[in-house]
Amino acid sequence: MIGISDIEAAAERIAGHVVRTPTAPSPGLSALLGVPVTAKLELLQRTGSFKARGATAKLLSLSEAERAAGVVAVSGGNHGIALAVMAAALEVKATVVMPRSAPARAVEIARTAGASVRVTDTMDEAFSLVERLRQEGFTLVHPFDDPVVVAGQGTVGLEFAADADEVTDVLVSVGGGGLIAGVAAALRARRPRVRIWGVETEGAQAMSQALAAGGPVPVALSSIVSTLSAPSVSQLTYDQVSALVTDVLSVPDREAVRGCLDLAEHAKLWTEPAAGCLLPAARQVVERMGHDVRLGLVVCGGNATTADMAVWTEQFGLR
Template identity: 40%
Template sequence: MELVGLRQVSEAAQRLTGGVVRTPVVPCPWADGEFWVKPENLQPTGAFKIRGATNAVALLDGATRARGVVTHSSGNHGQALAHAARALGARCTVVAPEGASPVKVEAMRAMGARVVTVPPERREETARALAAEEGAALVPPFDHPDVIAGQGTVGLEIVADLPEVDVVLVPVGGGGLASGVATAVTALRPSARVVGVEPEAAADTAEGLALGRRTVWASERTRHTIADGVRVGNSELTFAHLRERLDSVVTVGEAQIRAAMGVLARRARLVAEPSGALATAAYLSGRTPRGRTVAVVSGGNADPWLLAEVLTAAVRPR
């Protein structure tokens, strides 16, 4: 299986110029002086997904793009694809799992997407069927080289802004972000360690890497994590990248995810959804290697009620 390389990531960076925010690497002096965050929640759609979606849509030929694009997503990739498609005059359909965040579903519709809701285990097959039926292009949320290359631009920017970075922490769900970031960072800064982070309730990548083969956890199992953006497992393509380029994967509990959301809001002034807080949770828990560390805050599309609950719990007298 051919893996994405630094050339594809660098070419994606050129395509994204002007349409995607080049987010900063922000120091966090309230930690220990060696911790920075990469706030992808500052993207126009609130998450890193805009990078891969924009790159993938830009690479479609005009005739294909005119027939529209289809994907499956719990929210962030759907918003990103709808945004990219609208910018280029293409129709967008998103197949969302039942129980998806209402905030994210409404945001996808606001971007002009048609949203089709199905049981979680049927979302990928439904997206493929719709794409075939309508002659549209399927742009999956992570299982595509163009998407991985676009997400890898996060890694390019980290190394450019902090050339002596020692550790990069990145959330892992489908694995597109971690695959792309690891591709860029290991090529540009071979001594750096790229560490994936998963919830304990959705740790299929950690299990797969430990076993030496890809494993798939059923949605009935992963639905117990608050981090809805990483409930979906990796693909053969992303697992190949993660096995080759990740240094390790660590896991965090639900209480640690909630705590990290609160810390990011109160100390870094950043709104992070549960999936977006994973990398910071791993650092704060002490489960990661030490050194100059950047944690990717992958998204900020948090449910307002959940955010209020987390913040209230953080300041409630004990």
């Protein structure tokens, strides 16, 4: 299990390399949801998402031999961007493997940062290629199956616990589970009475299916939300979530996109559907727990283009 001491050590390691992002009450979201809402604004992080934290923590932990070998990662978008940009900043050669479903902008940013980008047809093929490259000598920077990466992501929770007013329930998006595993560990240590809720999109339900099965299982992926589309969670993230998280909620892709529009209109935040899914899930939490709740939202990223949003709003009839 990742503990608070691991997360505190990660915070010391990455200080000066990443942004301590703002934590702020949102009058607009509070009015929309009918309960007080505080947002942790990780979309303002370097590279546009929380992923810079875990990638930086891992890169700074490498030996000279591992740095010389170069690093490799698989990504649906944000982890690849983060690794490419932060590896360039730390002068480490990086290779990023992405499925064709990854946003074109993510591929472009990773290449512009100097990473070698390999594109595969599916996410399963991406993971397989990364494993082959690892066997050839590259150092793997896994998006969620690595305690150093998870501890790095946990610094989000460390900051939230220090900066937020009183909250009763915190919602965190879930793909492979690295963010929620780290955030839950930090919050359980610093604010033990807070309930923690994971949020997935339908068709990217690796964690909820793992919880139902009693451990990680492969899942079929059909969500448009590539940044949450992990083919399975890891034993590490499953163990953390099963022990520390109240429940994992699922929302349709359409509602995740609608959540992005609501965040733009009511919170003045430009997000991606991996963050937009928090709003429909927040409504579920209010329905289940009552109107005395005080919500915290970890707004995980904002790497969506105006063209992406135009396509999604047209696809789901949200214009």
